[in-house]
Amino acid sequence: MSLESRAKRVLSPVSGHYTWLEVDRAEGSWLTAKDGRRVLDLTSGIAVLSAGHSHPRVVKAVQEQAAKLMHISTGVASYESNIELAEELVTVTPDGLDTVFFGNSGAEAVEAAIKLARQATRRGSLITFRGGFHGRTTGAATLTSSKNTYRSGYGALLPDVFVAPYPYAVTCPIPPAHDADACAEHALAILETMLDHEIPADSVAGILIEPVLGEGGYVAPPASFIRSLRDIATRIGALLIFDEVQSGMGRTGAWFAAQRFGVTPDVLLAAKALGGGLPLGAIVSSRELQRKWMTGTHGSTFGGNPVSCAAGLATLRVIRDEGLVQRAEQVGQWTVEELAPLRAHPHVREIRRFGAMVALELDTKAAAKAAVAGALERDVLVITAGSHEQVVRFIPALNIAEADLRHGVRALVDAVKGAEVATPA
Numbered sequence: 001m002s003l004e005s006r007a008k009r010v011l012s013p014v015s016g017h018y019t020w021l022e023v024d025r026a027e028g029s030w031l032t033a034k035d036g037r038r039v040l041d042l043t044s045g046i047a048v049l050s051a052g053h054s055h056p057r058v059v060k061a062v063q064e065q066a067a068k069l070m071h072i073s074t075g076v077a078s079y080e081s082n083i084e085l086a087e088e089l090v091t092v093t094p095d096g097l098d099t100v101f102f103g104n105s106g107a108e109a110v111e112a113a114i115k116l117a118r119q120a121t122r123r124g125s126l127i128t129f130r131g132g133f134h135g136r137t138t139g140a141a142t143l144t145s146s147k148n149t150y151r152s153g154y155g156a157l158l159p160d161v162f163v164a165p166y167p168y169a170v171t172c173p174i175p176p177a178h179d180a181d182a183c184a185e186h187a188l189a190i191l192e193t194m195l196d197h198e199i200p201a202d203s204v205a206g207i208l209i210e211p212v213l214g215e216g217g218y219v220a221p222p223a224s225f226i227r228s229l230r231d232i233a234t235r236i237g238a239l240l241i242f243d244e245v246q247s248g249m250g251r252t253g254a255w256f257a258a259q260r261f262g263v264t265p266d267v268l269l270a271a272k273a274l275g276g277g278l279p280l281g282a283i284v285s286s287r288e289l290q291r292k293w294m295t296g297t298h299g300s301t302f303g304g305n306p307v308s309c310a311a312g313l314a315t316l317r318v319i320r321d322e323g324l325v326q327r328a329e330q331v332g333q334w335t336v337e338e339l340a341p342l343r344a345h346p347h348v349r350e351i352r353r354f355g356a357m358v359a360l361e362l363d364t365k366a367a368a369k370a371a372v373a374g375a376l377e378r379d380v381l382v383i384t385a386g387s388h389e390q391v392v393r394f395i396p397a398l399n400i401a402e403a404d405l406r407h408g409v410r411a412l413v414d415a416v417k418g419a420e421v422a423t424p425a
């Protein structure tokens, strides 16, 4: 019986599935299916495996740590891999962000940020941005607006959360079409209006944003927008919080998008690639700020567990030693070069890139779905993003071979060209 049939008998149907590809093992950028078929992975397990599947240095670190100390809990005793990863992580975060709290996932990092912001500022409101994805726990889901699916049927979530527009040039309601700067100015003007009318400035604990939208469709705002948010947060005494769960750890051509924008947030969130394939999340800020987070008011049994930290440490070192942060820029360039034949395609709305984060925005979900299915028929795995799942996003390992990447993107291009999808009226 297929894994899909078995899953449908024993696993909850609540989880969505991009594919039911039956994976047996993986190495580098290649998956091997149960039937021996080899498939090129351009998803990295949703932006997790920046150093590729089962990098030998990561596997060795995990095996050695598992054999030595698998679990004890940071609250019960201290251990090397936990402290060492924090020490090394703060060498790559923006200057001044030097104190780390580890959890197990991106959503937990977001929850922690909500609690830190509220407790440290003694304020309750949060401002977030339309199109952002921050996770599926109740607090994180409240801040999430990349698709309405994530809130469906859950009733009232957290109070005092306000959603401001994200400068998404393709969908911006004001002319000129696709003008990122005009769109960003418009979005800022609306945020200022919200502060004038609905959100007393002195009630705002935090302004939380993905500096590059991930699940929302791989959209980067102009640097001026991010700088203006820094100014607004400082002016109103709120914390500026960057959710870099997807954009962090080198994917944008800098360790964090914050550094590419030249803007230091008060709080930085990391997860996904941070654990190199094992569950790990982090919330990083100045020591001064985390001192205001009262001891004992937050914690975790598994957060920063020995094996995840060992995997994270090995991954961080591979990213550094193999120059993968710099390589991200090249990876992104190769991807858009290969996508060029689609520029004038009738179903293509936009091809955009920020570092290695490349999006091919199509006109409909059907067109994106057909492209993903066609790529898989050609043994290339890609996934979608966007409010209507209309975006194909490319998330290869940052050490993918150039020839593999070019081959994979070409397969997707062929899939788009070969797909028969109705053009919307």
Ligand SMILES: Cc1ncc(COP(=O)(O)O)c(C=O)c1O
Residues within 6 Å of the ligand: 046, 104, 105, 106, 107, 108, 110, 133, 134, 135, 136, 210, 214, 215, 243, 244, 245, 246, 247, 271, 272
């Ligand atoms: C930007 C961002 N924040 C938070 C999350 C939630 O992370 P997790 O799925 O590890 O809870 C995600 C996951 O896709 C994400 O992309």
